[in-house]
Amino acid sequence: MTYPLRLIIFIFVFIWFTGIFFEWIISFNNNLIFIFPFAERTYSLVCHQDSTKLIGFNNHHTFVCARCTGIYFGVLICSFLNLVKNFKISLNNNFIYIFFSILLLDVFATTIGIYEYSKIISFLTGVFFGSVAFSYFYYGLNKLFEEKIGLKN
Amino acid sequence: MKKYISPFIIGFAAGVLQVVPFIKSFACCLIIPFASYISLSLDQKANKDYSKILMSKAFIFGIVIGLTSAFFGTVFEILITFITKQNDLIASLPELIKMVDNFPVDENIKKEVISLFDNVKNDLINKGFSLFYTVTILLNNLIVNTIFGVVGSLISASFINNKNKNLDFQ
Incomplete structure:
Protein backbone atom coordinates (compact mmCIF):
# COMPACT_ATOMS: atom_id res chain seq x y z
CA MET A 1 0.00 0.00 0.00
CA THR A 2 1.31 3.45 -0.87
CA TYR A 3 2.56 5.85 1.79
CA PRO A 4 -0.26 8.44 1.33
CA LEU A 5 -2.88 5.73 1.89
CA ARG A 6 -1.11 4.50 5.00
CA LEU A 7 -0.88 8.10 6.17
CA ILE A 8 -4.63 8.61 5.60
CA ILE A 9 -5.38 5.46 7.64
CA PHE A 10 -3.10 6.66 10.43
CA ILE A 11 -4.70 10.15 10.45
CA PHE A 12 -8.22 8.66 10.69
CA VAL A 13 -7.17 6.33 13.52
CA PHE A 14 -5.35 9.17 15.28
CA ILE A 15 -8.40 11.49 15.09
CA TRP A 16 -10.68 8.71 16.40
CA PHE A 17 -8.26 7.88 19.23
CA THR A 18 -7.73 11.54 20.16
CA GLY A 19 -11.51 12.01 20.28
CA ILE A 20 -11.63 9.60 23.22
CA PHE A 21 -9.88 12.30 25.27
CA PHE A 22 -12.27 15.06 24.16
CA GLU A 23 -12.94 16.20 27.74
CA TRP A 24 -9.28 17.23 28.09
CA ILE A 25 -9.14 18.74 24.62
CA ILE A 26 -11.98 21.17 25.45
CA SER A 27 -9.55 22.97 27.81
CA PHE A 28 -7.58 24.09 24.73
CA ASN A 29 -10.55 25.53 22.85
CA ASN A 30 -13.71 26.55 24.71
CA ASN A 31 -15.90 26.51 21.60
CA LEU A 32 -15.41 22.76 21.31
CA ILE A 33 -17.89 22.42 24.16
CA PHE A 34 -20.69 22.78 21.57
CA ILE A 35 -19.52 19.55 19.93
CA PHE A 36 -19.24 17.80 23.30
CA PRO A 37 -22.73 16.22 23.35
CA PHE A 38 -22.38 14.99 19.76
CA ALA A 39 -18.90 13.59 20.35
CA GLU A 40 -20.12 11.91 23.52
CA ARG A 41 -23.06 10.44 21.64
CA THR A 42 -20.79 9.23 18.79
CA TYR A 43 -18.62 7.22 21.16
CA SER A 44 -21.66 5.98 23.07
CA LEU A 45 -22.60 4.07 19.90
CA VAL A 46 -19.49 1.95 20.17
CA CYS A 47 -19.13 1.63 23.95
CA HIS A 48 -21.41 1.16 26.97
CA GLN A 49 -19.54 4.06 28.71
CA ASP A 50 -20.03 2.52 32.15
CA SER A 51 -18.69 5.28 34.44
CA THR A 52 -16.80 2.78 36.65
CA LYS A 53 -14.90 1.45 33.63
CA LEU A 54 -13.80 4.76 32.10
CA ILE A 55 -10.20 5.95 32.43
CA GLY A 56 -10.13 9.19 34.36
CA PHE A 57 -7.75 11.78 35.75
CA ASN A 58 -7.94 15.52 36.49
CA ASN A 59 -11.76 15.30 36.89
CA HIS A 60 -12.13 14.21 33.26
CA HIS A 61 -12.89 10.81 31.74
CA THR A 62 -12.34 9.06 28.45
CA PHE A 63 -15.39 8.65 26.22
CA VAL A 64 -14.94 4.87 26.06
CA CYS A 65 -14.12 2.18 28.63
CA ALA A 66 -10.59 0.95 29.39
CA ARG A 67 -11.01 -2.09 27.11
CA CYS A 68 -12.18 -0.04 24.11
CA THR A 69 -9.41 2.52 24.77
CA GLY A 70 -7.00 -0.42 24.67
CA ILE A 71 -8.44 -1.72 21.40
CA TYR A 72 -8.10 1.69 19.73
CA PHE A 73 -4.63 2.17 21.24
CA GLY A 74 -3.55 -1.17 19.75
CA VAL A 75 -4.95 -0.08 16.39
CA LEU A 76 -3.17 3.31 16.69
CA ILE A 77 0.20 1.72 17.54
CA CYS A 78 -0.06 -0.73 14.65
CA SER A 79 -1.16 1.92 12.16
CA PHE A 80 1.82 4.06 13.27
CA LEU A 81 4.29 1.17 12.91
CA ASN A 82 2.74 0.45 9.54
CA LEU A 83 3.23 4.08 8.54
CA VAL A 84 6.91 3.97 9.45
CA LYS A 85 7.54 0.65 7.72
CA ASN A 86 5.30 -1.04 5.16
CA PHE A 87 5.09 -4.50 6.72
CA LYS A 88 4.10 -7.47 4.65
CA ILE A 89 1.35 -9.05 6.73
CA SER A 90 0.73 -12.76 6.76
CA LEU A 91 -2.31 -13.77 8.80
CA ASN A 92 -2.41 -16.47 11.41
CA ASN A 93 -5.88 -17.06 12.81
CA ASN A 94 -4.45 -18.56 16.01
CA PHE A 95 -3.55 -15.07 17.21
CA ILE A 96 -7.07 -13.74 16.81
CA TYR A 97 -8.49 -16.87 18.51
CA ILE A 98 -6.10 -16.47 21.46
CA PHE A 99 -6.49 -12.72 21.98
CA PHE A 100 -10.24 -12.71 21.40
CA SER A 101 -10.63 -15.61 23.85
CA ILE A 102 -8.58 -13.77 26.49
CA LEU A 103 -10.70 -10.65 25.97
CA LEU A 104 -13.95 -12.64 26.20
CA LEU A 105 -12.76 -14.57 29.26
CA ASP A 106 -11.98 -11.30 31.03
CA VAL A 107 -15.44 -9.94 30.15
CA PHE A 108 -17.16 -13.12 31.43
CA ALA A 109 -15.00 -13.40 34.55
CA THR A 110 -15.62 -9.81 35.61
CA THR A 111 -19.33 -9.97 34.68
CA ILE A 112 -20.05 -13.06 36.76
CA GLY A 113 -17.72 -11.85 39.55
CA ILE A 114 -14.86 -14.39 39.46
CA TYR A 115 -12.51 -11.49 39.97
CA GLU A 116 -12.78 -7.70 40.22
CA TYR A 117 -12.78 -5.60 37.08
CA SER A 118 -9.32 -4.17 36.46
CA LYS A 119 -8.83 -1.27 34.07
CA ILE A 120 -5.22 -2.32 33.43
CA ILE A 121 -6.15 -5.91 32.49
CA SER A 122 -9.04 -4.67 30.33
CA PHE A 123 -6.79 -2.14 28.63
CA LEU A 124 -4.14 -4.78 27.91
CA THR A 125 -6.62 -7.35 26.55
CA GLY A 126 -7.91 -4.56 24.33
CA VAL A 127 -4.43 -3.58 23.09
CA PHE A 128 -3.60 -7.15 22.00
CA PHE A 129 -6.96 -7.68 20.32
CA GLY A 130 -6.83 -4.26 18.63
CA SER A 131 -3.34 -4.96 17.25
CA VAL A 132 -4.43 -8.28 15.71
CA ALA A 133 -7.68 -6.77 14.41
CA PHE A 134 -5.71 -4.01 12.66
CA SER A 135 -3.55 -6.55 10.86
CA TYR A 136 -6.72 -8.22 9.48
CA PHE A 137 -8.20 -4.87 8.51
CA TYR A 138 -5.00 -3.77 6.80
CA TYR A 139 -4.70 -7.10 4.98
CA GLY A 140 -8.31 -6.78 3.80
CA LEU A 141 -7.79 -3.20 2.66
CA ASN A 142 -4.68 -4.22 0.71
CA LYS A 143 -6.64 -6.97 -1.04
CA LEU A 144 -9.46 -4.51 -1.78
CA PHE A 145 -7.02 -2.16 -3.55
CA GLU A 146 -5.44 -5.09 -5.38
CA GLU A 147 -8.89 -6.11 -6.65
CA LYS A 148 -9.61 -2.54 -7.78
CA ILE A 149 -6.25 -2.27 -9.56
CA GLY A 150 -6.84 -5.72 -11.13
CA LEU A 151 -10.21 -4.55 -12.45
CA LYS A 152 -8.62 -1.43 -13.99
CA ASN A 153 -5.97 -3.49 -15.79
CA MET B 1 -31.17 -7.19 -4.31
CA GLN B 86 -37.60 8.36 28.24
CA ASN B 87 -34.18 7.57 26.79
CA ASP B 88 -30.45 7.44 27.48
CA LEU B 89 -30.04 11.16 26.92
CA ILE B 90 -32.69 12.15 29.46
CA ALA B 91 -31.27 9.68 31.98
CA SER B 92 -27.70 10.91 31.59
CA LEU B 93 -28.55 14.61 31.29
CA PRO B 94 -27.94 15.59 34.95
CA GLU B 95 -24.47 14.03 34.72
CA LEU B 96 -23.82 15.73 31.36
CA ILE B 97 -24.81 19.11 32.80
CA LYS B 98 -22.56 18.50 35.82
CA MET B 99 -19.70 17.67 33.46
CA VAL B 100 -20.25 20.80 31.38
CA ASP B 101 -20.38 22.82 34.59
CA ASN B 102 -16.95 21.47 35.60
CA PHE B 103 -15.24 22.51 32.37
CA PRO B 104 -12.97 25.55 32.63
CA VAL B 105 -15.08 27.37 30.04
CA ASP B 106 -16.69 30.80 29.79
CA GLU B 107 -20.00 30.98 31.77
CA ASN B 108 -22.02 32.25 28.76
CA ILE B 109 -20.91 29.33 26.63
CA LYS B 110 -21.85 26.92 29.42
CA LYS B 111 -25.31 28.50 29.69
CA GLU B 112 -25.87 28.20 25.95
CA VAL B 113 -24.88 24.54 25.90
CA ILE B 114 -27.03 23.73 28.93
CA SER B 115 -30.04 25.53 27.42
CA LEU B 116 -29.51 23.47 24.24
CA PHE B 117 -29.63 20.29 26.35
CA ASP B 118 -32.71 21.55 28.19
CA ASN B 119 -34.62 22.31 24.98
CA VAL B 120 -33.99 18.81 23.67
CA LYS B 121 -34.91 17.27 27.04
CA ASN B 122 -38.16 19.27 27.25
CA ASP B 123 -39.15 18.28 23.72
CA LEU B 124 -38.47 14.62 24.48
CA ILE B 125 -40.36 14.63 27.79
CA ASN B 126 -43.36 16.66 26.56
CA LYS B 127 -43.75 15.47 22.97
Missing part, protein backbone atom coordinates in the same frame (compact mmCIF):
# COMPACT_ATOMS: atom_id res chain seq x y z
CA LYS B 2 -31.43 -10.87 -3.31
CA LYS B 3 -27.68 -11.18 -2.92
CA TYR B 4 -27.75 -8.54 -0.17
CA ILE B 5 -30.47 -10.23 1.84
CA SER B 6 -28.04 -11.44 4.52
CA PRO B 7 -26.52 -8.00 5.34
CA PHE B 8 -30.04 -6.50 5.34
CA ILE B 9 -31.35 -9.03 7.87
CA ILE B 10 -28.24 -8.98 10.05
CA GLY B 11 -28.10 -5.17 9.81
CA PHE B 12 -31.69 -5.04 11.04
CA ALA B 13 -30.81 -7.35 13.95
CA ALA B 14 -27.73 -5.27 14.82
CA GLY B 15 -29.85 -2.10 14.75
CA VAL B 16 -32.26 -3.67 17.25
CA LEU B 17 -29.46 -5.01 19.48
CA GLN B 18 -27.83 -1.57 19.58
CA VAL B 19 -30.87 -0.27 21.43
CA VAL B 20 -30.95 -3.07 24.04
CA PRO B 21 -29.00 -1.83 27.11
CA PHE B 22 -27.74 -5.20 28.44
CA ILE B 23 -26.51 -6.38 25.04
CA LYS B 24 -24.86 -3.02 24.50
CA SER B 25 -22.99 -3.18 27.79
CA PHE B 26 -21.83 -6.71 27.08
CA ALA B 27 -20.96 -6.55 23.37
CA CYS B 28 -19.62 -2.99 23.53
CA CYS B 29 -18.01 -1.96 20.23
CA LEU B 30 -18.24 -5.44 18.70
CA ILE B 31 -21.93 -5.52 17.67
CA ILE B 32 -21.51 -4.10 14.17
CA PRO B 33 -18.19 -5.84 13.34
CA PHE B 34 -19.62 -9.13 14.61
CA ALA B 35 -22.76 -8.54 12.53
CA SER B 36 -20.48 -8.25 9.49
CA TYR B 37 -18.88 -11.58 10.31
CA ILE B 38 -22.26 -13.33 10.73
CA SER B 39 -23.57 -11.82 7.53
CA LEU B 40 -20.58 -12.97 5.42
CA SER B 41 -20.70 -16.45 7.01
CA LEU B 42 -24.45 -16.76 6.42
CA ASP B 43 -24.05 -15.65 2.82
CA GLN B 44 -21.46 -18.38 2.26
CA LYS B 45 -23.69 -20.99 3.88
CA ALA B 46 -26.80 -19.89 1.98
CA ASN B 47 -25.03 -20.04 -1.39
CA LYS B 48 -22.93 -23.09 -0.41
CA ASP B 49 -19.99 -21.17 -1.84
CA TYR B 50 -16.90 -21.42 0.35
CA SER B 51 -14.51 -19.90 -2.15
CA LYS B 52 -12.49 -16.80 -1.33
CA ILE B 53 -14.66 -13.79 -0.42
CA LEU B 54 -13.87 -10.80 -2.61
CA MET B 55 -12.99 -7.74 -0.54
CA SER B 56 -15.14 -5.57 -2.81
CA LYS B 57 -18.10 -7.77 -1.84
CA ALA B 58 -17.15 -7.54 1.85
CA PHE B 59 -16.90 -3.75 1.46
CA ILE B 60 -20.44 -3.51 0.04
CA PHE B 61 -21.75 -5.87 2.75
CA GLY B 62 -20.19 -3.57 5.37
CA ILE B 63 -21.88 -0.52 3.89
CA VAL B 64 -25.26 -2.29 3.69
CA ILE B 65 -24.97 -3.51 7.30
CA GLY B 66 -23.93 -0.04 8.48
CA LEU B 67 -26.76 1.76 6.70
CA THR B 68 -29.42 -0.81 7.65
CA SER B 69 -28.41 -0.96 11.31
CA ALA B 70 -28.20 2.85 11.46
CA PHE B 71 -31.66 3.24 9.97
CA PHE B 72 -33.37 0.63 12.13
CA GLY B 73 -31.38 1.58 15.25
CA THR B 74 -32.55 5.18 14.83
CA VAL B 75 -36.15 4.19 14.08
CA PHE B 76 -36.34 1.95 17.16
CA GLU B 77 -34.74 4.52 19.40
CA ILE B 78 -37.13 7.24 18.21
CA LEU B 79 -40.10 4.90 18.55
CA ILE B 80 -39.15 3.83 22.08
CA THR B 81 -38.54 7.46 23.07
CA PHE B 82 -41.89 8.48 21.56
CA ILE B 83 -43.76 5.79 23.50
CA THR B 84 -41.93 5.94 26.83
CA LYS B 85 -40.84 9.60 26.71
CA GLY B 128 -41.60 12.35 22.92
CA PHE B 129 -39.85 13.75 19.85
CA SER B 130 -37.14 16.27 19.07
CA LEU B 131 -36.19 17.01 15.47
CA PHE B 132 -32.71 18.14 16.52
CA TYR B 133 -32.16 14.94 18.49
CA THR B 134 -33.49 12.76 15.65
CA VAL B 135 -31.26 14.35 13.02
CA THR B 136 -28.26 14.11 15.33
CA ILE B 137 -28.67 10.42 16.16
CA LEU B 138 -29.45 9.55 12.53
CA LEU B 139 -26.29 11.26 11.28
CA ASN B 140 -24.22 9.77 14.09
CA ASN B 141 -25.54 6.27 13.47
CA LEU B 142 -25.07 6.53 9.71
CA ILE B 143 -21.44 7.64 9.95
CA VAL B 144 -20.27 5.43 12.83
CA ASN B 145 -22.16 2.26 11.84
CA THR B 146 -21.04 2.49 8.22
CA ILE B 147 -17.38 2.90 9.19
CA PHE B 148 -17.56 0.07 11.74
CA GLY B 149 -19.52 -2.07 9.26
CA VAL B 150 -16.86 -1.68 6.57
CA VAL B 151 -13.97 -2.21 9.00
CA GLY B 152 -15.73 -5.25 10.48
CA SER B 153 -16.44 -6.70 7.02
CA LEU B 154 -12.83 -6.36 5.86
CA ILE B 155 -11.58 -7.97 9.10
CA SER B 156 -14.18 -10.75 8.84
CA ALA B 157 -13.51 -11.47 5.16
CA SER B 158 -9.75 -11.69 5.81
CA PHE B 159 -10.42 -14.00 8.76
CA ILE B 160 -12.87 -16.25 6.87
CA ASN B 161 -10.62 -16.44 3.78
CA ASN B 162 -7.66 -17.38 5.95
CA LYS B 163 -9.73 -19.98 7.82
CA ASN B 164 -11.01 -21.55 4.59
CA LYS B 165 -7.51 -21.53 3.11
CA ASN B 166 -6.22 -23.43 6.15
CA LEU B 167 -9.08 -25.92 5.83
CA ASP B 168 -8.07 -26.59 2.20
CA PHE B 169 -4.63 -27.69 3.29
CA GLN B 170 -5.96 -30.28 5.72
Whole structure:
Protein backbone atom coordinates (compact mmCIF):
# COMPACT_ATOMS: atom_id res chain seq x y z
CA MET A 1 0.00 0.00 0.00
CA THR A 2 1.31 3.45 -0.87
CA TYR A 3 2.56 5.85 1.79
CA PRO A 4 -0.26 8.44 1.33
CA LEU A 5 -2.88 5.73 1.89
CA ARG A 6 -1.11 4.50 5.00
CA LEU A 7 -0.88 8.10 6.17
CA ILE A 8 -4.63 8.61 5.60
CA ILE A 9 -5.38 5.46 7.64
CA PHE A 10 -3.10 6.66 10.43
CA ILE A 11 -4.70 10.15 10.45
CA PHE A 12 -8.22 8.66 10.69
CA VAL A 13 -7.17 6.33 13.52
CA PHE A 14 -5.35 9.17 15.28
CA ILE A 15 -8.40 11.49 15.09
CA TRP A 16 -10.68 8.71 16.40
CA PHE A 17 -8.26 7.88 19.23
CA THR A 18 -7.73 11.54 20.16
CA GLY A 19 -11.51 12.01 20.28
CA ILE A 20 -11.63 9.60 23.22
CA PHE A 21 -9.88 12.30 25.27
CA PHE A 22 -12.27 15.06 24.16
CA GLU A 23 -12.94 16.20 27.74
CA TRP A 24 -9.28 17.23 28.09
CA ILE A 25 -9.14 18.74 24.62
CA ILE A 26 -11.98 21.17 25.45
CA SER A 27 -9.55 22.97 27.81
CA PHE A 28 -7.58 24.09 24.73
CA ASN A 29 -10.55 25.53 22.85
CA ASN A 30 -13.71 26.55 24.71
CA ASN A 31 -15.90 26.51 21.60
CA LEU A 32 -15.41 22.76 21.31
CA ILE A 33 -17.89 22.42 24.16
CA PHE A 34 -20.69 22.78 21.57
CA ILE A 35 -19.52 19.55 19.93
CA PHE A 36 -19.24 17.80 23.30
CA PRO A 37 -22.73 16.22 23.35
CA PHE A 38 -22.38 14.99 19.76
CA ALA A 39 -18.90 13.59 20.35
CA GLU A 40 -20.12 11.91 23.52
CA ARG A 41 -23.06 10.44 21.64
CA THR A 42 -20.79 9.23 18.79
CA TYR A 43 -18.62 7.22 21.16
CA SER A 44 -21.66 5.98 23.07
CA LEU A 45 -22.60 4.07 19.90
CA VAL A 46 -19.49 1.95 20.17
CA CYS A 47 -19.13 1.63 23.95
CA HIS A 48 -21.41 1.16 26.97
CA GLN A 49 -19.54 4.06 28.71
CA ASP A 50 -20.03 2.52 32.15
CA SER A 51 -18.69 5.28 34.44
CA THR A 52 -16.80 2.78 36.65
CA LYS A 53 -14.90 1.45 33.63
CA LEU A 54 -13.80 4.76 32.10
CA ILE A 55 -10.20 5.95 32.43
CA GLY A 56 -10.13 9.19 34.36
CA PHE A 57 -7.75 11.78 35.75
CA ASN A 58 -7.94 15.52 36.49
CA ASN A 59 -11.76 15.30 36.89
CA HIS A 60 -12.13 14.21 33.26
CA HIS A 61 -12.89 10.81 31.74
CA THR A 62 -12.34 9.06 28.45
CA PHE A 63 -15.39 8.65 26.22
CA VAL A 64 -14.94 4.87 26.06
CA CYS A 65 -14.12 2.18 28.63
CA ALA A 66 -10.59 0.95 29.39
CA ARG A 67 -11.01 -2.09 27.11
CA CYS A 68 -12.18 -0.04 24.11
CA THR A 69 -9.41 2.52 24.77
CA GLY A 70 -7.00 -0.42 24.67
CA ILE A 71 -8.44 -1.72 21.40
CA TYR A 72 -8.10 1.69 19.73
CA PHE A 73 -4.63 2.17 21.24
CA GLY A 74 -3.55 -1.17 19.75
CA VAL A 75 -4.95 -0.08 16.39
CA LEU A 76 -3.17 3.31 16.69
CA ILE A 77 0.20 1.72 17.54
CA CYS A 78 -0.06 -0.73 14.65
CA SER A 79 -1.16 1.92 12.16
CA PHE A 80 1.82 4.06 13.27
CA LEU A 81 4.29 1.17 12.91
CA ASN A 82 2.74 0.45 9.54
CA LEU A 83 3.23 4.08 8.54
CA VAL A 84 6.91 3.97 9.45
CA LYS A 85 7.54 0.65 7.72
CA ASN A 86 5.30 -1.04 5.16
CA PHE A 87 5.09 -4.50 6.72
CA LYS A 88 4.10 -7.47 4.65
CA ILE A 89 1.35 -9.05 6.73
CA SER A 90 0.73 -12.76 6.76
CA LEU A 91 -2.31 -13.77 8.80
CA ASN A 92 -2.41 -16.47 11.41
CA ASN A 93 -5.88 -17.06 12.81
CA ASN A 94 -4.45 -18.56 16.01
CA PHE A 95 -3.55 -15.07 17.21
CA ILE A 96 -7.07 -13.74 16.81
CA TYR A 97 -8.49 -16.87 18.51
CA ILE A 98 -6.10 -16.47 21.46
CA PHE A 99 -6.49 -12.72 21.98
CA PHE A 100 -10.24 -12.71 21.40
CA SER A 101 -10.63 -15.61 23.85
CA ILE A 102 -8.58 -13.77 26.49
CA LEU A 103 -10.70 -10.65 25.97
CA LEU A 104 -13.95 -12.64 26.20
CA LEU A 105 -12.76 -14.57 29.26
CA ASP A 106 -11.98 -11.30 31.03
CA VAL A 107 -15.44 -9.94 30.15
CA PHE A 108 -17.16 -13.12 31.43
CA ALA A 109 -15.00 -13.40 34.55
CA THR A 110 -15.62 -9.81 35.61
CA THR A 111 -19.33 -9.97 34.68
CA ILE A 112 -20.05 -13.06 36.76
CA GLY A 113 -17.72 -11.85 39.55
CA ILE A 114 -14.86 -14.39 39.46
CA TYR A 115 -12.51 -11.49 39.97
CA GLU A 116 -12.78 -7.70 40.22
CA TYR A 117 -12.78 -5.60 37.08
CA SER A 118 -9.32 -4.17 36.46
CA LYS A 119 -8.83 -1.27 34.07
CA ILE A 120 -5.22 -2.32 33.43
CA ILE A 121 -6.15 -5.91 32.49
CA SER A 122 -9.04 -4.67 30.33
CA PHE A 123 -6.79 -2.14 28.63
CA LEU A 124 -4.14 -4.78 27.91
CA THR A 125 -6.62 -7.35 26.55
CA GLY A 126 -7.91 -4.56 24.33
CA VAL A 127 -4.43 -3.58 23.09
CA PHE A 128 -3.60 -7.15 22.00
CA PHE A 129 -6.96 -7.68 20.32
CA GLY A 130 -6.83 -4.26 18.63
CA SER A 131 -3.34 -4.96 17.25
CA VAL A 132 -4.43 -8.28 15.71
CA ALA A 133 -7.68 -6.77 14.41
CA PHE A 134 -5.71 -4.01 12.66
CA SER A 135 -3.55 -6.55 10.86
CA TYR A 136 -6.72 -8.22 9.48
CA PHE A 137 -8.20 -4.87 8.51
CA TYR A 138 -5.00 -3.77 6.80
CA TYR A 139 -4.70 -7.10 4.98
CA GLY A 140 -8.31 -6.78 3.80
CA LEU A 141 -7.79 -3.20 2.66
CA ASN A 142 -4.68 -4.22 0.71
CA LYS A 143 -6.64 -6.97 -1.04
CA LEU A 144 -9.46 -4.51 -1.78
CA PHE A 145 -7.02 -2.16 -3.55
CA GLU A 146 -5.44 -5.09 -5.38
CA GLU A 147 -8.89 -6.11 -6.65
CA LYS A 148 -9.61 -2.54 -7.78
CA ILE A 149 -6.25 -2.27 -9.56
CA GLY A 150 -6.84 -5.72 -11.13
CA LEU A 151 -10.21 -4.55 -12.45
CA LYS A 152 -8.62 -1.43 -13.99
CA ASN A 153 -5.97 -3.49 -15.79
CA MET B 1 -31.17 -7.19 -4.31
CA LYS B 2 -31.43 -10.87 -3.31
CA LYS B 3 -27.68 -11.18 -2.92
CA TYR B 4 -27.75 -8.54 -0.17
CA ILE B 5 -30.47 -10.23 1.84
CA SER B 6 -28.04 -11.44 4.52
CA PRO B 7 -26.52 -8.00 5.34
CA PHE B 8 -30.04 -6.50 5.34
CA ILE B 9 -31.35 -9.03 7.87
CA ILE B 10 -28.24 -8.98 10.05
CA GLY B 11 -28.10 -5.17 9.81
CA PHE B 12 -31.69 -5.04 11.04
CA ALA B 13 -30.81 -7.35 13.95
CA ALA B 14 -27.73 -5.27 14.82
CA GLY B 15 -29.85 -2.10 14.75
CA VAL B 16 -32.26 -3.67 17.25
CA LEU B 17 -29.46 -5.01 19.48
CA GLN B 18 -27.83 -1.57 19.58
CA VAL B 19 -30.87 -0.27 21.43
CA VAL B 20 -30.95 -3.07 24.04
CA PRO B 21 -29.00 -1.83 27.11
CA PHE B 22 -27.74 -5.20 28.44
CA ILE B 23 -26.51 -6.38 25.04
CA LYS B 24 -24.86 -3.02 24.50
CA SER B 25 -22.99 -3.18 27.79
CA PHE B 26 -21.83 -6.71 27.08
CA ALA B 27 -20.96 -6.55 23.37
CA CYS B 28 -19.62 -2.99 23.53
CA CYS B 29 -18.01 -1.96 20.23
CA LEU B 30 -18.24 -5.44 18.70
CA ILE B 31 -21.93 -5.52 17.67
CA ILE B 32 -21.51 -4.10 14.17
CA PRO B 33 -18.19 -5.84 13.34
CA PHE B 34 -19.62 -9.13 14.61
CA ALA B 35 -22.76 -8.54 12.53
CA SER B 36 -20.48 -8.25 9.49
CA TYR B 37 -18.88 -11.58 10.31
CA ILE B 38 -22.26 -13.33 10.73
CA SER B 39 -23.57 -11.82 7.53
CA LEU B 40 -20.58 -12.97 5.42
CA SER B 41 -20.70 -16.45 7.01
CA LEU B 42 -24.45 -16.76 6.42
CA ASP B 43 -24.05 -15.65 2.82
CA GLN B 44 -21.46 -18.38 2.26
CA LYS B 45 -23.69 -20.99 3.88
CA ALA B 46 -26.80 -19.89 1.98
CA ASN B 47 -25.03 -20.04 -1.39
CA LYS B 48 -22.93 -23.09 -0.41
CA ASP B 49 -19.99 -21.17 -1.84
CA TYR B 50 -16.90 -21.42 0.35
CA SER B 51 -14.51 -19.90 -2.15
CA LYS B 52 -12.49 -16.80 -1.33
CA ILE B 53 -14.66 -13.79 -0.42
CA LEU B 54 -13.87 -10.80 -2.61
CA MET B 55 -12.99 -7.74 -0.54
CA SER B 56 -15.14 -5.57 -2.81
CA LYS B 57 -18.10 -7.77 -1.84
CA ALA B 58 -17.15 -7.54 1.85
CA PHE B 59 -16.90 -3.75 1.46
CA ILE B 60 -20.44 -3.51 0.04
CA PHE B 61 -21.75 -5.87 2.75
CA GLY B 62 -20.19 -3.57 5.37
CA ILE B 63 -21.88 -0.52 3.89
CA VAL B 64 -25.26 -2.29 3.69
CA ILE B 65 -24.97 -3.51 7.30
CA GLY B 66 -23.93 -0.04 8.48
CA LEU B 67 -26.76 1.76 6.70
CA THR B 68 -29.42 -0.81 7.65
CA SER B 69 -28.41 -0.96 11.31
CA ALA B 70 -28.20 2.85 11.46
CA PHE B 71 -31.66 3.24 9.97
CA PHE B 72 -33.37 0.63 12.13
CA GLY B 73 -31.38 1.58 15.25
CA THR B 74 -32.55 5.18 14.83
CA VAL B 75 -36.15 4.19 14.08
CA PHE B 76 -36.34 1.95 17.16
CA GLU B 77 -34.74 4.52 19.40
CA ILE B 78 -37.13 7.24 18.21
CA LEU B 79 -40.10 4.90 18.55
CA ILE B 80 -39.15 3.83 22.08
CA THR B 81 -38.54 7.46 23.07
CA PHE B 82 -41.89 8.48 21.56
CA ILE B 83 -43.76 5.79 23.50
CA THR B 84 -41.93 5.94 26.83
CA LYS B 85 -40.84 9.60 26.71
CA GLN B 86 -37.60 8.36 28.24
CA ASN B 87 -34.18 7.57 26.79
CA ASP B 88 -30.45 7.44 27.48
CA LEU B 89 -30.04 11.16 26.92
CA ILE B 90 -32.69 12.15 29.46
CA ALA B 91 -31.27 9.68 31.98
CA SER B 92 -27.70 10.91 31.59
CA LEU B 93 -28.55 14.61 31.29
CA PRO B 94 -27.94 15.59 34.95
CA GLU B 95 -24.47 14.03 34.72
CA LEU B 96 -23.82 15.73 31.36
CA ILE B 97 -24.81 19.11 32.80
CA LYS B 98 -22.56 18.50 35.82
CA MET B 99 -19.70 17.67 33.46
CA VAL B 100 -20.25 20.80 31.38
CA ASP B 101 -20.38 22.82 34.59
CA ASN B 102 -16.95 21.47 35.60
CA PHE B 103 -15.24 22.51 32.37
CA PRO B 104 -12.97 25.55 32.63
CA VAL B 105 -15.08 27.37 30.04
CA ASP B 106 -16.69 30.80 29.79
CA GLU B 107 -20.00 30.98 31.77
CA ASN B 108 -22.02 32.25 28.76
CA ILE B 109 -20.91 29.33 26.63
CA LYS B 110 -21.85 26.92 29.42
CA LYS B 111 -25.31 28.50 29.69
CA GLU B 112 -25.87 28.20 25.95
CA VAL B 113 -24.88 24.54 25.90
CA ILE B 114 -27.03 23.73 28.93
CA SER B 115 -30.04 25.53 27.42
CA LEU B 116 -29.51 23.47 24.24
CA PHE B 117 -29.63 20.29 26.35
CA ASP B 118 -32.71 21.55 28.19
CA ASN B 119 -34.62 22.31 24.98
CA VAL B 120 -33.99 18.81 23.67
CA LYS B 121 -34.91 17.27 27.04
CA ASN B 122 -38.16 19.27 27.25
CA ASP B 123 -39.15 18.28 23.72
CA LEU B 124 -38.47 14.62 24.48
CA ILE B 125 -40.36 14.63 27.79
CA ASN B 126 -43.36 16.66 26.56
CA LYS B 127 -43.75 15.47 22.97
CA GLY B 128 -41.60 12.35 22.92
CA PHE B 129 -39.85 13.75 19.85
CA SER B 130 -37.14 16.27 19.07
CA LEU B 131 -36.19 17.01 15.47
CA PHE B 132 -32.71 18.14 16.52
CA TYR B 133 -32.16 14.94 18.49
CA THR B 134 -33.49 12.76 15.65
CA VAL B 135 -31.26 14.35 13.02
CA THR B 136 -28.26 14.11 15.33
CA ILE B 137 -28.67 10.42 16.16
CA LEU B 138 -29.45 9.55 12.53
CA LEU B 139 -26.29 11.26 11.28
CA ASN B 140 -24.22 9.77 14.09
CA ASN B 141 -25.54 6.27 13.47
CA LEU B 142 -25.07 6.53 9.71
CA ILE B 143 -21.44 7.64 9.95
CA VAL B 144 -20.27 5.43 12.83
CA ASN B 145 -22.16 2.26 11.84
CA THR B 146 -21.04 2.49 8.22
CA ILE B 147 -17.38 2.90 9.19
CA PHE B 148 -17.56 0.07 11.74
CA GLY B 149 -19.52 -2.07 9.26
CA VAL B 150 -16.86 -1.68 6.57
CA VAL B 151 -13.97 -2.21 9.00
CA GLY B 152 -15.73 -5.25 10.48
CA SER B 153 -16.44 -6.70 7.02
CA LEU B 154 -12.83 -6.36 5.86
CA ILE B 155 -11.58 -7.97 9.10
CA SER B 156 -14.18 -10.75 8.84
CA ALA B 157 -13.51 -11.47 5.16
CA SER B 158 -9.75 -11.69 5.81
CA PHE B 159 -10.42 -14.00 8.76
CA ILE B 160 -12.87 -16.25 6.87
CA ASN B 161 -10.62 -16.44 3.78
CA ASN B 162 -7.66 -17.38 5.95
CA LYS B 163 -9.73 -19.98 7.82
CA ASN B 164 -11.01 -21.55 4.59
CA LYS B 165 -7.51 -21.53 3.11
CA ASN B 166 -6.22 -23.43 6.15
CA LEU B 167 -9.08 -25.92 5.83
CA ASP B 168 -8.07 -26.59 2.20
CA PHE B 169 -4.63 -27.69 3.29
CA GLN B 170 -5.96 -30.28 5.72
